Amino acid sequence: MSLTARAIFSSRVTQGWLEGQDFAPQGSGHSSSPCPTFQRILTAFQLLGLLGSMKGMTSNSVASECVLKMYEEGEINIINKTELTQFEAHFVSGNDQTQACNVANFAAVGEDSPLQRAEWIKFVGAFTNLENRANQVYKAVKDNYMCLTKFAEAKEKAFKPIVAWMEYYNGIWSFTKETYKLKYVEDAGGENVDGSINKITYNISNPDDIEELHAILCTIDILIDETYTSDPVGYTQATFLQNINIEDESCFGFVTNQSLWRYDKRIQNLTTLEDWFDGAVSQPQLVLADLIEILFPSGNYNTTYFRNIAKGEGVISIGPNMCDRNISTAMDPIIPACR
Template identity: 25%
Template sequence: MKLAVLAALAAAIAAPAPARAQSAGSTQGLQDTGCVGSDGASGALFATKAEVKYAKLFSIAYHDTYKVLSDKAANGTYVLYQCGSQRPSVAGASAYIPVPVKSVAAWSTSAAAFIEALGVQDRVQNLGTSPSITSACLQQLLATVIKPFDEGNATSVDEQERNTTVVFNMPGGDEGNTDNTVLSSEYLETSALGRSEWIKYFAAFFNAEERANSLFDSISANYNCFADKADSKYNQLRPVVAWTSYAAPSSFNNNTAYWQISNAGFKYDLVRDAGARMLNASAGGPAAMFTSSAAFLAALTKADIVIDESFVSYTYDDLLKNYGVASGDAKKYPWAAAGRVYRPDGIQSTAGGLDWFEAPVVYADALLQDVIAVAHPGFAKGNYSPIWFRDLSESEPVVVVGASNCTDMYAARRDPAATCSAIDFQNADPAHPDYSGVSASQTGDVVHDVSRSGAASRAAALQAAGSAAIAILAAVCLI
């Protein structure tokens, strides 16, 4: 039965939302799609603007014929000027891009996900790391229209990049490779809604602000509804969640295994807004790292739930072995005793790519819905299963999404979240076995008390404490 539910969810992710679907070449929700004529531009061209509300790492300023987009984490300044208009001169500009862009390339799966959410994937010409793409319709486009980057041939890649209007990359990639490269740092945002709001950053290149504003308003309203309901229902019974990972000895870590407990800001947001608490093992740093499994397990003694993000632990027995849990000792740890171990790998591509790096970045409301389902069993009536998180202790299967699951290659990818207002939230049942080890008396030095009222000050503190080096490390840990 559970497999059937998961398969249905996967089909829902692959299917377009009729209300938001855009056919190839549609101008609905776009502004000033044509180039300025020979007589030049007169007056302001961009009637619809994007206002940044949650994201801290990008800004956008509008002028009559151009926009200035800034990625604060990557120190990138991008001037987007209406095609046909005179190219402006902006001090410190990293690149000048005529908009709306006619062709794009993307190296990151999250960039591809934002593009598809906007319904402008008909402009995509090349994609990097293409086997990792989970979207059914992008897989179909890759098989028929989009060309993957020729990653084994640097000269060919350079040519492919120069033949597009803009190339989206992540900091740390080949940012200086071409003069049309644009960096995006959505994965460094310290809030879940902040990550999702980067839909407005990408929309600016397509003059798709109207689409982005509408989509983000829907996501944020749904997210806040989920958070408010969870706060009212679960404030008195909040399990402790730990986001963990294990790295096996390899040439990349001096053949020394290590374990981590993530402290990423957006995960704090999610756990708090799901009516739970997050294990605080690193006092505000990006992650707590351990080179001893004993020390790692000692830090996990207060955790009720483990969300494992390791690239090597695929079965429950594998996880216990990799974590160093001796045979017969599982009951020492609340998360193991209750079997509350999850992995965010429930939706994968035919090549093993994880949707975790795509849709959840865009759809914060769906991600919060998943975390609530993990934290609070039976939160909704019916046979509900999370979309991305699978119960490792129950050996829940992975759902594989392929090109055949796509029904319309050019439709905007739909938000897989349920409508919060339509969900019948159930009260937490203290007698439920999953709550058997949950304590209401955790102290602040062990557990970060994530009340919603303290969210703003916590986010500000994390932002102020950040540095470029820490941000890059956090990027490794947060996903």
């Protein structure tokens, strides 16, 4: 039996889809009964116009205004994970779990470039008979991303800021080596600090490590702090400086020039569930536009995912009251001007 035939049969039996954080479009005539797991696929669903037919979810911890609104109004319900086997396709975002026959791995986060991550919307489109819409969305995203890249190329001729992505855990600072993040910096017209680093991790209790880390930080123009925190609202520049354990930060250009950033600007219910892990995957053009503004400030662009803690910028708490569009229609990708 073909996938389409099995999917239609499943749709008739279940009268819906399940998304694996989880959500289920109801009474749909599309080819499968998807059950995308985790935060990383919600925006793809909205861009494809699948949100209005969702039936249920296994958790209300989502960074989507309209999903939260549907849940609040009773349009979708919490569904037990033991019910997942009745659905034709169960989308997951990792391959570290037992792979049932109905599991489809949405592996966007494993890709090495921002556009490769975004292109996984085509994978979702193939499972839902929405290939044309998926191709249309990806083309719009890619075209805008490339346009922004060309704009950044013109900017970098005069100055190429040095950027570092760092995180702190259990007394140790480390520099990020994730390829897609380094690619973002390059495409935004910046230079990654990684090429000048002899090692990745630095223990703040080791004087030699502190001295070496201090020397590196003095070469950085822009720092992106990725440190996990259970209290994003309370995470400020003072928190960063305390974690760095260096008394003299006078040579830190990113402090003097107030360019210390975090990508937890959009969170749900003031928790650590960041839209960075969903919207930023499907709409990398917004991340790139943010980074161009960070590297080459114009003063007339509001960042989507990044907040400047050096200037005391706070978070935006995502709630159902922020859903201001018709959820039965496909959401168009946001296209920043190639200013």
